[in-house]
Amino acid sequence: MEQIGLYTIAFKGLKNGEHTFDFQVDNKLFDAFETEEIKGGDCNVRANLVRSESMLELNITIEGEVICECDRCLEDCPIAIDYEGDLVVKFSDETDYYDGDVMWISPADDVVDLTQYIYESIVLSLPYSRVHEEGECNPEMLASFTEISEEELEKLEAQAEESDVVGLDDYNKSVLEALKDQMERNK
Numbered sequence: 001m002e003q004i005g006l007y008t009i010a011f012k013g014l015k016n017g018e019h020t021f022d023f024q025v026d027n028k029l030f031d032a033f034e035t036e037e038i039k040g041g042d043c044n045v046r047a048n049l050v051r052s053e054s055m056l057e058l059n060i061t062i063e064g065e066v067i068c069e070c071d072r073c074l075e076d077c078p079i080a081i082d083y084e085g086d087l088v089v090k091f092s093d094e095t096d097y098y099d100g101d102v103m104w105i106s107p108a109d110d111v112v113d114l115t116q117y118i119y120e121s122i123v124l125s126l127p128y129s130r131v132h133e134e135g136e137c138n139p140e141m142l143a144s145f146t147e148i149s150e151e152e153l154e155k156l157e158a159q160a161e162e163s164d165v166v167g168l169d170d171y172n173k174s175v176l177e178a179l180k181d182q183m184e185r186n187k
C-alpha cells in the first residue's frame with residue numbers, strides 16, 4: 001500500500017485501551033490523489049482507537065463537505081459527507097494486505113497511515129448523483145446547454161407571463177431570462 005502520510009497515528013507509545021484522534025481534511029488530501037472527481041473539501045475526521053496487544057481497532061467518522069462538479073450545470077457544487085466505518089489494523093511481516101476493512105502493517109512500524117482509508121471512505125460516500133439543491137444551479141450555464149427554438153422560447157415567455165397563475169418561480173424565470181439573452185447573442 002502506498003504511504004502518503006498526511007494522516008497518521010503513532011501508536012507505539014500508546015497504552016492498551018481507548019484513544020481518540022482528530023484530523024482536519026483539506027485540499028491537500030485531494031491534491032495528493034490527483035482526483036478529478038473531487039476538487040477540494042473540508043472535513044473533520046475522528047478516529048476512536050482501541051489498542052490491544054495483537055491489533056488496533058478503529059472506528060472512524062468523517063463529517064464535512066467536498067466540492068464536486070454539478071452533474072446538471074457543471075459548476076462547483078458542495079456535497080455533504082457523513083461517513084462512519086470500522087478498520088482493524090493487524091501486524092505481520094508476511095503481508096501488507098489492505099482491503100478497506102483490514103490493514104496489515106509490519107510489527108516494526110511505529111505509525112498507522114490512515115490517508116488512503118480516509119480518501120477512499122470519502123469517495124465511497126459520495127452520492128451517485130451530484131447536483132445542486134433545486135434552484136441553486138447557475139441559470140446561465142443551464143441555458144447554455146439548452147438548444148431552444150424561437151417558437152419554444154415564445155411559448156415559454158407566454159407561460160412566464162401567466163406565471164402568477166401557473167406558478168413559474170423566480171428561479172425558472174431566471175433560467176428563462178438567461179435563455180433569452182443567449183438567443184439574442186446568437187442572432
Ligand SMILES: [Zn+2]
Nearest residue numbers: 070073132137
Ligand atoms: Zn448545478
